[in-house]
Amino acid sequence: MAQPTVKREDLAKDISEKLDLSKKTAVDILNHISEFITANLKKGVNVKFAGLGTFKVRDRKAREALNPRTGEKVQVPATRVARFTPAKELKEAVKS
Numbered sequence: 001m002a003q004p005t006v007k008r009e010d011l012a013k014d015i016s017e018k019l020d021l022s023k024k025t026a027v028d029i030l031n032h033i034s035e036f037i038t039a040n041l042k043k044g045v046n047v048k049f050a051g052l053g054t055f056k057v058r059d060r061k062a063r064e065a066l067n068p069r070t071g072e073k074v075q076v077p078a079t080r081v082a083r084f085t086p087a088k089e090l091k092e093a094v095k096s
Contacts, residue, residue, distance in 0.1 A: 008027075008030055009027075011026075011030060012026040012027045012030055013026070015029065015030070037055050040055075041055060041056070041057050041082055044057055049087075050087065051087055051089045051090065052086070052087055052089075052090055053084055053085050053086040053087045053090055054084070054085045054087070055082060055083070055084050056082075056083050056084075056085065057080050057081070057082060057083070058080070058081050058082075058083050059078065059079075059080055060078060060079050060080070060081055061078055062075065062076060062077050062078040063075075063076050064076070
């Protein structure tokens with residue numbers, strides 16, 4: 001059975017209710033946060049939220065992999081990937 005998922009709309013609704021904002025304003029705030037994180041990661045800058053965690057970019061080296069269907073060797077090019085590392089507080093909260 002699949003885990004329940006909280007979506008952006010759910011978070012926007014919660015923010016609008018808790019902070020007495022319109023839902024549109026809450027969505028705009030979430031969009032700005034997302035754009036801010038993306039823009040900084042594109043520049044190679046880490047984004048850290050105390051108590052939540054750190055978003056960072058990691059460079060993956062080019063490598064050779066196997067195609068699982070054919071067993072054929074395939075070259076995987078080097079790439080940059082976004083990573084999230086949870087803060088200690090988040091890790092502890094999830095444990096309990």
